[in-house]
Amino acid sequence: MAIETTTPQLSVLRPDSPQEPLPGALAADPPLQPTESFLAELRCHDERLDGATPQEILQWAVEEYAPRFTMATAFGPEGMTIIHMLAEVAPETPIFNLETGYQFKETLELRERVKQRYGIEVQFKYPEQTVAAYEATHGGPLYNSDSNRCCFDRKIKVLQKAACGMHAWASAIRRDQSPDRAKTPIVGWDKKFQLVKISPLANWSKSDVWKLISDQDIPYNPLHDQGYTSIGCAPCTRAVLFGEDERAGRWSGTQKTECGLHSLDNED
Ligand code: SF4
Numbered sequence: 283m284a285i286e287t288t289t290p291q292l293s294v295l296r297p298d299s300p301q302e303p304l305p306g307a308l309a310a311d312p313p314l315q316p317t318e319s320f321l322a323e324l325r326c327h328d329e330r331l332d333g334a335t336p337q338e339i340l341q342w343a344v345e346e347y348a349p350r351f352t353m354a355t356a357f358g359p360e361g362m363t364i365i366h367m368l369a370e371v372a373p374e375t376p377i378f379n380l381e382t383g384y385q386f387k388e389t390l391e392l393r394e395r396v397k398q399r400y401g402i403e404v405q406f407k408y409p410e411q412t413v414a415a416y417e418a419t420h421g422g423p424l425y426n427s428d429s430n431r432c433c434f435d436r437k438i439k440v441l442q443k444a445a446c447g448m449h450a451w452a453s454a455i456r457r458d459q460s461p462d463r464a465k466t467p468i469v470g471w472d473k474k475f476q477l478v479k480i481s482p483l484a485n486w487s488k489s490d491v492w493k494l495i496s497d498q499d500i501p502y503n504p505l506h507d508q509g510y511t512s513i514g515c516a517p518c519t520r521a522v523l524f525g526e527d528e529r530a531g532r533w534s535g536t537q538k539t540e541c542g543l544h545s546l547d548n549e550d
Pocket of ligand 1: 425430
C-alpha cells in the first residue's frame with residue numbers, strides 16, 4: 283500500500299500555477315534559460331576556470347553576471363573568505379543570510395562585524411513564519427521530527443524567493459569538505475534554484491581558507507575555536523570530536539548531511 287508523506291521532496295521547485303513567481307534566473311529580465319548550448323558554455327567556463335584563483339573566478343562571475351550575481355552566506359569560514367574577496371573585487375554584490383530563527387547568536391553577530399570591517403550590509407532573509415508561529419503551527423519544533431521539512435520551509439523556500447530575478451549565485455563549498463561535495467564544479471547549473479552556481483573555493487583546502495583568515499585577520503565565528511567546525515542552526519549543530527569529519531556535527535545522529543541547498547543531484 284502506498285504511504286503518503288507530507289515531507290517535501292528536495293528536488294526542483296517548479297511553479298504550480300501561473301500565479302506563482304518563476305524561480306531564479308527565469309524570473310530575471312532578461313530571463314536565463316538553461317538551453318543545451320548554454321549548459322555547454324557553462325561547462326567550457328568550468329574547465330577554463332578550474333585552475334584559476336578564487337579571486338579570478340569571482341572577477342569573472344561579476345563581469346559575466348552582475349548586477350544579477352548574488353551570494354548566500356551562513357558566515358562560515360569559507361563564506362567569510364569570499365566576503366573578504368568580494369569586498370575587494372565587487373563590494374556592491376548583494377549578499378544575504380537565510381535567517382532561520384535558529385542560528386547561534388555568535389553567527390548573527392557576524393553580520394555586524396562584516397559591516398564594521400567591510401562596510402557590507404548582509405541582508406537577513408526570513409521564512410514566512412517566525413519560529414514561535416512555526417512551532418505553534420506544527421505543535422512544536424520540527425528539527426528533530428522532520429528536519430527536511432524544517433530546512434525546506436526555513437531555508438530552501440527562502441532562498442528560492444531571494445534568488446528571484448538573479449542569474450547566478452556564489453557558493454562557499456569546497457570539494458574536500460565531504461564526499462557529497464567532491465564533484466562540485468567551479469561553474470555549474472543549479473537546477474533547484476534555476477541559477478548559475480559558482481564555487482570559487484571548490485579547489486581550496488580547509489588550511490587554505492584558515493591561512494587567509496589568519497593572514498588577513500578576517501572575522502570568523504568564535505564557535506570555531508570551541509570545536510564547531512561547520513556551523514548551521516543551533517539545534518542541528520554540535521562540536522566535532524578529534525578525528526571526525528568536519529561536517530560530522532551537522533544533523534548528528536541522523537542520515538541527513540545537507541540541508542538541500544547544495545545537494546549533489548542539484549547540478550548538471
Ligand atoms: S538546520 Fe535544523 S533548525 Fe535549521 S532549518 Fe534545518 S532542520 Fe531547521
